[in-house]
Amino acid sequence: MKHLFKTGLAAASAMVLSTGLAFAGPYDKYAGTTIVVSWPALSHFKAAETLIEEFTAETGIEVEVDALQYLNLRDRQLLEMSKPRGDYDVVSWVVMWKGEYVSKGLLTPLSQFFTSGSLVDPNYDIDDIADAYLQNGGVVGGKKGYMPGKSGALYGIPFGAETSILAYRKDILEEQGIDVPGTYDELRAAMAKLKEAGIPAMTSRGATGHQVTAAWLFHLAPLGGKIFDDQWNPVVNSPEAVEAAEVLREIAKTGPVGIPAFGFGEAAASFLQGESAMYLDTLKIAAMVRDPAQSKVDGKVGYATHPVGSRCGSETGGFAMGIPANSQNKEAAFLFLQYMTNKAGDQRMVELGGDPVRMSTLAANADKFEDFPVVLEQLPCADADWRPLIPEWNELNIDVLGQALTEVITTDKPIQPIMDAANEKARAIMQREGYYVWRN
Amino acid sequence: MAHAPQDPLTAALPMPMAKPRFEPGFLTPYAFIIPALLVMLGGLLYPVFMALYLSFYDWQIGLPLEDADFIGMTNFARMFTDPQVWEVLWVTLRFGFWTITIEMTLGVALALLLEKPIRGASVFRTIFILPLMVSPVVVGLIWRYLFDARIGWINYYLGAWFGIDPQVWLGDAQLAFFAIVLTDIWQWTPFIFIIVIAGLQALPSEVVEASTIDGANWWQQIFLVKLPMIKSILVIALLMRLIDVFRGMEVMLIMTGGGPGRSTELLSLHIYNRAFNTQQLGYASAISVLLIVIVFAISTAILTMANPMKNKSDV
Numbered sequence: 001m002k003h004l005f006k007t008g009l010a011a012a013s014a015m016v017l018s019t020g021l022a023f024a025g026p027y028d029k030y031a032g033t034t035i036v037v038s039w040p041a042l043s044h045f046k047a048a049e050t051l052i053e054e055f056t057a058e059t060g061i062e063v064e065v066d067a068l069q070y071l072n073l074r075d076r077q078l079l080e081m082s083k084p085r086g087d088y089d090v091v092s093w094v095v096m097w098k099g100e101y102v103s104k105g106l107l108t109p110l111s112q113f114f115t116s117g118s119l120v121d122p123n124y125d126i127d128d129i130a131d132a133y134l135q136n137g138g139v140v141g142g143k144k145g146y147m148p149g150k151s152g153a154l155y156g157i158p159f160g161a162e163t164s165i166l167a168y169r170k171d172i173l174e175e176q177g178i179d180v181p182g183t184y185d186e187l188r189a190a191m192a193k194l195k196e197a198g199i200p201a202m203t204s205r206g207a208t209g210h211q212v213t214a215a216w217l218f219h220l221a222p223l224g225g226k227i228f229d230d231q232w233n234p235v236v237n238s239p240e241a242v243e244a245a246e247v248l249r250e251i252a253k254t255g256p257v258g259i260p261a262f263g264f265g266e267a268a269a270s271f272l273q274g275e276s277a278m279y280l281d282t283l284k285i286a287a288m289v290r291d292p293a294q295s296k297v298d299g300k301v302g303y304a305t306h307p308v309g310s311r312c313g314s315e316t317g318g319f320a321m322g323i324p325a326n327s328q329n330k331e332a333a334f335l336f337l338q339y340m341t342n343k344a345g346d347q348r349m350v351e352l353g354g355d356p357v358r359m360s361t362l363a364a365n366a367d368k369f370e371d372f373p374v375v376l377e378q379l380p381c382a383d384a385d386w387r388p389l390i391p392e393w394n395e396l397n398i399d400v401l402g403q404a405l406t407e408v409i410t411t412d413k414p415i416q417p418i419m420d421a422a423n424e425k426a427r428a429i430m431q432r433e434g435y436y437v438w439r440n
Numbered sequence: 441m442a443h444a445p446q447d448p449l450t451a452a453l454p455m456p457m458a459k460p461r462f463e464p465g466f467l468t469p470y471a472f473i474i475p476a477l478l479v480m481l482g483g484l485l486y487p488v489f490m491a492l493y494l495s496f497y498d499w500q501i502g503l504p505l506e507d508a509d510f511i512g513m514t515n516f517a518r519m520f521t522d523p524q525v526w527e528v529l530w531v532t533l534r535f536g537f538w539t540i541t542i543e544m545t546l547g548v549a550l551a552l553l554l555e556k557p558i559r560g561a562s563v564f565r566t567i568f569i570l571p572l573m574v575s576p577v578v579v580g581l582i583w584r585y586l587f588d589a590r591i592g593w594i595n596y597y598l599g600a601w602f603g604i605d606p607q608v609w610l611g612d613a614q615l616a617f618f619a620i621v622l623t624d625i626w627q628w629t630p631f632i633f634i635i636v637i638a639g640l641q642a643l644p645s646e647v648v649e650a651s652t653i654d655g656a657n658w659w660q661q662i663f664l665v666k667l668p669m670i671k672s673i674l675v676i677a678l679l680m681r682l683i684d685v686f687r688g689m690e691v692m693l694i695m696t697g698g699g700p701g702r703s704t705e706l707l708s709l710h711i712y713n714r715a716f717n718t719q720q721l722g723y724a725s726a727i728s729v730l731l732i733v734i735v736f737a738i739s740t741a742i743l744t745m746a747n748p749m750k751n752k753s754d755v
Contacts, residue, residue, distance in 0.1 A: 075716050078502040100719075104502040206611065208699025209717075258589025260611025260700055270590060395718040399524075406700045410612060 026118060030332040031060025037336070038077055039092035040070035040319065043287060044160040047352040048340065054348070055339050061332050070094060071210065077324075081106040086326035089333040092319045095137045098155060100391040101322075102140040107155045108323040110138075113334040114154075124342050126157075128358045132382035133158035136389075137320025146389035156322035157341045158357045163306075163382040164218055164314040165374050167271065167279040167286065170302040172199060180302065184223060184309040187280075188247065191254040194277050200256035203276035204248070205267045206409055207260070209402035214317075215251075216405050218280060219244040221313035221386040222306060227396070227426075228388055232435045234426035236401065237419040240310070245408045245415045252409040260410050272297060280306065282317070283378075286371035287353055303374040312381035318355075392433050400425045488732065494725035501719055508722070515726035525727060527702050528710040529734075535617070535706060536685040539624045543681060544674070546625070547632025552662060554633075555640045565637070569630045576627075580694025583623040584610065587695070613703035616696050620704045623691055628681060635677045639670035675746045679739055686735050707731055 037052075039045045045067060052063045066088070068076060074097055080086045081101070093101060101107050113119050114126075126134070135148050138156035142149025168180060173190070176197055181187035191201035205211040220226070225240030235241065252259045256270045264281075271279040272288055272295040279285050286303060289295045306314035321340070323333045339345055346361040356362055359376070366372045387393065404422035408415055430436065495515050499508035519525050550568060554561050571579070586592050587609035598604040609615045643666060651665045667674070689709040692698060698705030698713065705713070711731065715724035 075501070078719075082502045082504070100502070104500070106502055207697060208701060209697060256590065257606045258608050258611055260608055261589060261616075261696075262611075266588075266590070273590075275590065398713070398717050403701055410700050 026121075027059035027061065027335060030329075030335060032062075033329050033332040034062040034064060035089035035329050035332050035336055036064045036066060036087050037090040037092070038066045038068070038073065038080070038088045039090075039321070040073055040094075040160075041067040042070060042160065043291075044284070044349070044354040045092070047354040048159075048349060050352050051340060051345060051348050055336060059335065059339070061336065063336065077101075078104075078106070081324045081326060083326060085328060086324050088324050089327040089329045090321055090336055091324055092159060092321045093137075093156070095161075095317055095320060096387065096389050096393055096397070098137065098140055098320065099146045099389045100394070102155055103391050106325055108325050108327070108330060110154045110156070110322065110334070110337075113331070116331075119331060119334055119338075121338055121342055124338060128343065128360050129158060129341070130161070130357055130359055130379050130382075132163065132316045132379060132384045133161035133318075133320075133357050135384040136316035137161050137318070138322070144385070144388070144390075147385055156320035157337055158318070159321045159337075159341055160319035160355065161316070161357050162282040162284055162318035162355065163316055163375065163378050164281055165283050165286075165306060165371065165378055166304045167289065167301050167371075168304065169274075169277045169297065169300055171300050172277045173302075180304045181278075181307050182304070184219070184247065184307050187307045188250060190278070191250055195254035200270075200276045201254040202251050202278040202280060203256055203262070203267045203270040204251045204259050205262050205264055205281070206248075206252060206406075207263045207266075208406045209398040211263050211402075212248075212260075212405040212409065213397045213401040215281075216244055216248050216401065216408075217387050218306075218315055219247045219309075221315070221383045222309040222311060223247070224310035232430055234396075234423050234430065236404075236426060237416065237423040242415050242419055245405065245419060248405065249408055249415070260406065269294075274300075282315075283371060283375050284318075284355060286369065287355065290369075291353070301370075303371045305374055305378045313383040313386060314378050314381065315386050316382045316384050392429055395429055396426055400429065491725045491728045491732070494722050495729050497722045499721045501716070501721060511722070515723045516729075518723065519726050519730060524702065524710065525707075525730070528705045528707050531617075531702065531705060532686065532707045535621060535624070535704075536682060538621050539628070539685060540678065540681050542621075542625050543629045543632050544678065546629045547677075548636050548667070548674070550629070550633045551636035551640055552666075555637060565634075568633055571627045572630045572634070574627070576688070576690035577694055579623065579627050580691040583619065583626075583691070584695045587619050610696050611700055613700050616700060616704050620692055620695060623695065624688075627691070628684070632677050632681070635673055636670065639673035640666060643669055671746065675742060679742055682738060682742070683735055686731060707734075 049065065052065065056062055066076075071094075073091075073093070077088065077091050077093065078101075080088045081091065082104070091107075098107075134154075134157075137158040138154050139148045139152050140146060140155050141152030143151075166181070172194075173180060176193060176199070178190045178193055179186065181190045187202075194201035205215040220241060223240045223244050225238055225244055226235055229235050256276050258266065258270075262270070267281065268279070268285060268288060270276045271285065274296050286301075289298055289301045292298065306312075321337055323330050323337070327333055340349075341357060343358060343360060346356045346358045347364070350356050350361060350365050356365070359379070362372050362376045362379075366376060387397075400422050404418050407413065407418050496510060496512060497505075497508040498511050498514075499505060554564055554568075574582075586594050589595060589606055589608045589611065592609070594609065595606040599606065607615060609619050647669070648661060648665060651661050656664065685706075687708055689706055689712055692704050692706055692709050693712070696704040698709050702710075707727070708731065711724050711727050714720050714727060
């Protein structure tokens with residue numbers, strides 16, 4: 001009798017448990033887990049803090065955020081991810097670091113989560129994420145090592161990703177009788193005319209290193225230039241590259257005082273404070289224009305697609321999020337990643353003042369924000385390969401191009417010899433890193 | 441066998457024991473020194489030897505040290521042929537020359553002016569040493585915004601008072617170099633001032649009085665009496681500033697990031713960039729070894745030429 005009772009109790013317990021498991025929510029198993037997220041102290045990520053609170057309330061997964069100035073993230077993340085057991089469960093990287101992180105074995109491929117029925121949300125719809133963003137921020141492999149291809153794999157999901165658009169002061173262009181520039185020729189003519197009228201034409205980054213290189217790259221792709229040819233030969237002294245440097249010099253000469261010392265913040269502030277007529281950089285400027293705490297120009301700004309040179313090609317950049325290989329809470333981290341970038345999360349980010357990464361979110365909100373239709377139009381020709389996201393890029397970016405382009409915008413020296421010298425230095429680095437060892 | 445008569449005064453005392461070969465007490469001083477020695481070895485010599493060790497490897501952050509490739513003297517060979525290293529070394533030497541010369545001159549002059557008990561001297565002294573209390577990162581931020589081409593006070597007042605057009609202080613090679621020199625002078629002149637004034641106040645008043653009786657005027661008292669008597673203090677102040685010039689990087693990192701170009705990139709900032717921007721820890725270590733050798737050589741030369749411990753009559 002006693003034995004029968006025990007057996008019955010065990011069977012009942014098993015039934016209750018199995019029923020409970022079968023109906024448990026996808027987050028129940030991870031409730032009470034704490035994950036640590038490393039990301040930049042930028043407006044999009046600040047806005048995401050509210051979404052994090054909602055994530056914790058819905059899932060029971062606690063989130064600690066370690067927010068740092070964005071150019072300082074890399075050192076911290078590299079140190080954390082190289083430990084046997086890291087503190088970070090989610091890291092957000094500037095897209096140009098993804099190659100280095102993967103080549104050092106520091107990131108977890110996301111395929112292992114996207115193939116798990118218990119983890120992946122069937123309505124996630126990864127195809128809805130803008131192609132250029134996903135390729136640029138999340139995919140590593142392919143023929144070049146940083147683009148999609150047969151050897152490519154997904155390591156991150158874009159979050160805080162961006163492309164470039166033109167923001168301009170409607171009142172100033174109208175007053176000066178200048179049409180919104182649609183091509184580089186028109187842009188250069190507009191800058192010259194504004195300069196003649198005594199109005200600082202276009203703001204730009206220009207500080208030595210990463211900032212001035214980024215400013216030049218914005219013009220390189222649409223003018224038809226590249227950093228390397230198909231054989232990894234640097235071509236930063238090509239006619240297109242030199243023309244991009246000429247445009248940058250013109251911007252520095254016709255723009256607001258101080259461009260050679262401007263980082264991203266200073267360049268944006270110049271436009272937001274009404275000191276420049278145009279801004280050609282990340283789409284994030286639109287949210288900043290709308291923020292009365294930062295902007296004096298809300299209501300006066302129009303948006304247009306990135307001017308076209310010999311081809312259409314805006315930047316792709318910003319951030320993507322992934323999971324370190326040494327994370328102790330990978331599944332909870334994936335659930336976080338998924339929640340922040342699913343359709344509802346993407347829409348919520350828009351409501352909180354952030355930037356969407358999904359085409360459906362952009363389309364759904366196109367009538368609410370003046371810049372969204374422009375971004376929708378821009379994204380199909382956003383160039384995911386506008387800069388080489390190889391591990392050596394950081395050295396080329398800061399040490400070689402970042403120095404040469406400073407010389408371009410702070411002196412009147414002929415540009416071609418400056419870029420020729422930079423090309424030689426770039427070649428030496430590629431040689432040192434073994435890119436030509438397969439050649440006879 | 442007859443015993444020698446015993447001194448009645450010492451008879452009650454115990455017989456002296458034979459001197460032991462090892463007296464435990466002689467270890468006591470060493471025991472006291474050992475903790476300090478261990479701290480020195482751990483905190484000073486270990487990093488130096490580690491830098492030397494790493495300089496023979498090709499190692500990047502994010503990869504295990506065990507996986508680093510031993511490359512012998514390659515980093516040193518590269519360093520000696522790398523024009524960037526010589527460029528930043530030249531920037532460092534120019535920076536050191538201008539800052540130390542001006543700081544020593546100003547610091548000594550201020551100390552001589554405020555040496556005597558004049559009304560409000562203590563207030564002036566407190567104000568003068570305030571910059572020393574500010575962290576280098578904050579100093580960098582303060583001066584970065586003062587020199588800002590758009591919103592900086594310096595451009596504003598130059599325009600308002602003298603009608604000078606706004607200057608791109610931190611975006612022009614010469615102006616940026618001037619800006620970091622000025623910032624360093626602002627922060628470190630008080631250091632010289634405080635050391636020198638302490639030295640001046642410790643001078644024996646009889647000597648100064650004697651020189652007055654002998655007819656020395658104010659200038660003669662300064663150049664023939666006071667400064668020679670605080671020579672050792674001046675040498676130490678010079679040495680400390682010199683070492684700081686080679687070590688310091690925070691202010692430049694915040695103000696200019698070493699730019700435009702490499703116009704404000706000091707050797708230590710170059711090492712930082714090599715280590716953390718381009719991830720070449722082995723190469724950065726090799727340049728660190730060069731830095732140690734340079735500082736050691738200059739320090740030795742100064743101490744040899746003007747050893748403060750040599751002349752005991754110095755204060």
